[in-house]
Amino acid sequence: MIRSLGKLINFQKNAIQLLQSKNRNVEARKLWGWLNTVFNKVDPERIKEVGPDRAAAEWLIRCGASVKWKDIDKWQVDYNTLPTGNFQRYKIEEIDATDSSVMYVGFPHLKNLNYLKRIKFHNCSYLNDEGLEMLDLVKDTLQHLEITSCGNVTNKGLTPLKNLKNLKYLLLFDLPEIVNREACVEDLRNSLPGCEIHFPAPEKQ
Secondary structure: OOOOHHHHHHHHHHHHHHHHOOOOHHHHHHHHHHHHHHHHOOOHHHHHHHOHHHHHHHHHHHOOOEEEEOOOOOEEOOHHHOOOOOHHHOOEEEEEOOOOOOOHHHHHHHOOOOOOOEEEEEOOOOOOHHHHHHHHHHOOOOOEEEEEOOOOOOHHHHHHHHHOOOOOEEEEEOOOOOOOHHHHHHHHHHHOOOOEEEOOOOOOO
16 A cells, blocks of 8 residues: 555656556556556555545545545645544545546445545546445435546446435436436436436537
């Protein structure tokens, strides 16, 4: 597990150098996939050491996402300025995973995030059905969810959202692998009658 910003930067530099030495896109994709898996890896010892919220924040920011702590208005975007003490004071209330590399490997970090209310997934290239299934870990607190421009999400991935009984707002958009958008929305509304659900049709070119 990479725990310091300096090590993270050096690790990224080495990865970029390796990428630049490759002439084939296939090799580059393999390396980036491996690198992102490393960034998403769960370290149970780290969770035990600093608590679930701090460990989850490290995971998210390492992958390019940002978090907002409960009772603090400013978003935490810089790994190097994460709180260095009194870890139990800081509880994640919102996650913005826009353009991040979060993947299902890291989603067990969501366990015991007891104050998490909002998650935004936008343009998350590695988000897939298996990751969405693990949102069940925050079903007791999650109220607001956005999943937009995530090309690996299929109908199978949206089915587990029906278990998020405390959800008040759901936005779905630009999910090219979803089949029969209208039927999908109807199914979700039947299971989540108290949730405002939006799944607009894609814009015509």
